[in-house]
Amino acid sequence: MSAEGILIMTRAAPYGSSAARDALDAALTCSVFEQPVTLLFLDDGVFQLLKGQSPTEISQKNLNAVQQSLPLYDIERLCVSRSSLDSRGLGTDDLILPVEVVGDAELPQLLSQHRHVLSI
Amino acid sequence: MILHTLNQAPANTACFQSALSAMDEQDSLLLIEDGVYWALPAYSDQLASIPGRVFALEADIRSRGVGNSTLECIDDSGFVQLCVSHHKVVSWF
């Protein structure tokens, strides 16, 4: 089994902490260094991808803008946990980008496909 | 074969459940820091539902006075050995 690339797993909602932005920065850097990178949005991390964010009132940069540039950076896979979406009453139509929806049963395999997993 | 570490106390059930859902039977879970409270008998049912093996970091168990655990305790060098014997390490916090 050859595992390659880096999986960045992000489980926190945006804006309440810097986690979303820090995970994105790490993913973009992987891409700059031409490392295959997958972003996995799990638990409250799925809120990072909600459409219609407008955080100027809270003096933060809009994550949606950066997220929309992800395809330009060759970030190959954006994976979202199905159970995390379901339990929050969300569907892929609510998200800013097309994503790969991953069921709980597929999670172990997704992790094992990558050489390293970074939780941010 | 993945080593998962978990450092969150039982109030953070989401963290525990997510770690669990990401594990298969070849994986292991190492409870560290506040994660060692999961080793208390009150949580034995949840621990039993974990597909792989479960360990706890000895120093954290002892520091917190968590007794009565039937879990396998390992020291820091055991932690290192688990990292070597598994293909990668995934941290849950």
Next chain:
Amino acid sequence: MIFSIVVQAPPIQCQGAETALRFARALLDAGHSIHRVFFYRDGVHNGSALTCLPQDEVSIPEQWQALAREHKLDLVVCIAAAVRRGLINEHEAGRYKKAHWNLAEQFELSGLGQLVEACIQSDRVVTFGGRS
């Protein structure tokens, strides 16, 4: 085996930094090599030279420094995370026109690329988190 360690936990407020330090010592004791320790997010506070503790408490930043001196460790603090949190070296103090700087000896500021390079070079990467 070649390891790298990612520290996202700040000292004092979270235990993660101390766990990482103990893990680093255990790695070295077992004869493994540590390619890099990368400090990210609030973990950058591990690199402060201005931590002041009562005499009966252990200074995590000083412990990192001592370990680095003894084993020639590469302690890299994420520059983007650090400057935002007021952790800067002399060079950054000049660039941002600040009168003081506080990055401890043995630590260096560098980019997130050092985290990616550590992943490429290491057999295992172990992350120690605080809270999100």
